[in-house]
Amino acid sequence: xxxxxxxxxxxxxxxxxxxxxxxxxxxxxxxxxxxxxxxxxxxxxxxxxxxxxxxxxxxxxxxxxxxxxxxxxxxxxxxxxxxxxxxxxxxxxxxxxxxxxxxxxxxxxxxxxxxxxxxxxxxxxxxxxxxxxxxxxxxxxxxxxxxxxxxxxxxxxxxxxxxxxxxxxxxxxxxxxxxxxxxxxxxxxxxxxxxxxxxxxxxxxxxxxxxxxxxxxxxxxxxxxxxxxxxxxxxxxxxxxxxxxxxxxxxxxxxxxxxxxxxxxxxxxxxxxxxxxxxxxxxxxxxxxxxxxxxxxxxxxxxxxxxxxxxxxxxxxxxxxxxxxxxxxxxxxxxxxxxxxxxxxxxxxxxxxxxxxxxxxxxxxxxxxxxxxxxxxxxxxxxxxxxxxxxxxxxxxxxxxxxxxx
Amino acid sequence: xxxxxxxxxxxxxxxxxxxxxxxxxxxxxxxxxxxxxxxxxxxxxxxxxxxxxxxxxxxxxxxxxxxxxxxxxxxxxxxxxxxxxxxxxxxxxxxxxxxxxxxxxxxxxxxx
Numbered sequence: 070x071x072x073x074x075x076x077x078x079x080x081x082x083x084x085x086x087x088x089x090x091x092x093x094x095x096x097x098x099x100x101x102x103x104x105x106x107x108x109x110x111x112x113x114x115x116x117x118x119x120x121x122x123x124x125x126x127x128x129x130x131x132x133x134x135x136x137x138x139x140x141x142x143x144x145x146x147x148x149x150x151x152x153x154x155x156x157x158x159x160x161x162x163x164x165x166x167x168x169x170x171x172x173x174x175x176x177x178x179x180x181x182x183x184x185x186x187x188x189x190x191x192x193x194x195x196x197x198x199x200x201x202x203x204x205x206x207x208x209x210x211x212x213x214x215x216x217x218x219x220x221x222x223x224x225x226x227x228x229x230x231x232x233x234x235x236x237x238x239x240x241x242x243x244x245x246x247x248x249x250x251x252x253x254x255x256x257x258x259x260x261x262x263x264x265x266x267x268x269x270x271x272x273x274x275x276x277x278x279x280x281x282x283x284x285x286x287x288x289x290x291x292x293x294x295x296x297x298x299x300x301x302x303x304x305x306x307x308x309x310x311x312x313x314x315x316x317x318x319x320x321x322x323x324x325x326x327x328x329x330x331x332x333x334x335x336x337x338x339x340x341x342x343x344x345x346x347x348x349x350x351x352x353x354x355x356x357x358x359x360x361x362x363x364x365x366x367x368x369x370x371x372x373x374x375x376x377x378x379x380x381x382x383x384x385x386x387x388x389x390x391x392x393x394x395x396x397x398x399x400x401x402x403x404x405x406x407x408x409x410x411x412x413x414x415x416x417x418x419x420x421x422x423x424x425x426x427x428x429x430x431x432x433x434x435x436x437x438x439x440x441x442x443x444x445x446x447x448x449x450x451x452x453x454x455x456x457x458x459x460x461x462x463x464x465x466x467x468x469x470x471x472x473x474x475x
Numbered sequence: 476x477x478x479x480x481x482x483x484x485x486x487x488x489x490x491x492x493x494x495x496x497x498x499x500x501x502x503x504x505x506x507x508x509x510x511x512x513x514x515x516x517x518x519x520x521x522x523x524x525x526x527x528x529x530x531x532x533x534x535x536x537x538x539x540x541x542x543x544x545x546x547x548x549x550x551x552x553x554x555x556x557x558x559x560x561x562x563x564x565x566x567x568x569x570x571x572x573x574x575x576x577x578x579x580x581x582x583x584x585x586x587x
Contacts, residue, residue, distance in 0.1 A: 318523075
């Protein structure tokens, strides 16, 4: 990378991709979640995503970026140099063919959406102060190390784990963290999922689908064949998963639902995330079609049976479709798409083993570390609002605001 | 003077409104309400879970009419709002003690 020159086409694409991924969190994810909740909790739900984005923005440029992408320290974490982004802008350093500063800004949007994703499991009962404390703690002790392991030259990347755009770092990580926190928080008094405004959710799903092109195709870090390949399989997987979710509902109830279709879109986008840039179109169809079965089963059968109150199915969709996607990457990665990766069906079964290890390590670390962070917050300022606040609704009770007036 | 309150299907509002216009009684107040009668609830499905929705959306019409218009108005509403299926709604008629037009302070039948 030392001799590489700045490529303005690549740089332009990465600037656009960065803005696209930002749009996924605010307002894409915020709206996706907000439409699903009761009308008394709309603003609080939006707020969780917006505050995650703002806090991550600051932390990332103070110390987050170097801890992930700084010189590797024993495979565990990056060496914290360039604190406060010191001298990165001034030195006009390059990362490949793009400015290091563009790469850092792009990666910030991943850190931000990962923590924002967790909020969907917690809505309706989480103290706002607990969330404001959780964001920096979780980013520091969970996101930064895991991102370093997989993308920053840490031990999982040294083993050859494949994660093109964040199947393990973003989706398994956030899904499992959501599960851990839900176990601490316990269930809501009213667990019904009666969306107050599905229109918001559908707008959010559309923005997520659109923004995901920046997420996955942007992860090529160049504007060329690889980005286009990732772009196409991302779209294929989302469409396949939407249709298969509709089919499942049709077989079970005789009717397809718009929320089901939107859920399928997200599951398909999650599943293709680690595999985009490694797989071809037929593999993307398989990944997309199958992932709806995984997430649908988790939401409809596993969640009710085990009784955890993952309010908006963060673990069911991001955790489990993320796991399927990470494993599928080890199965379907094609050396003809990307010379850097060969999966099981192209004669490299060891890759699947590495993927299993990466999934297991991320799952275990995220779960345990999040539990510890959650316990610490619970023991200090408390995680859960009072019963009165929960019943009244968080918008009025803890923000003195209302989304709707008569 | 009588007050006529009619609970009707939301999708019948335009038909009823036009029919009332045709008989020369256009004045009305409309409220979106929810309620239940003998009509069974409906089912909604979100992420694979079925929910029984037992309060159904309806439209409430409120009109104040002269005594000799009551039969005409009631017949018109009943006829135009009818589908023949459960859930068509109800009409209530009650006496009105007085009416005041706020703009002019007129009272009684003139204010109606």
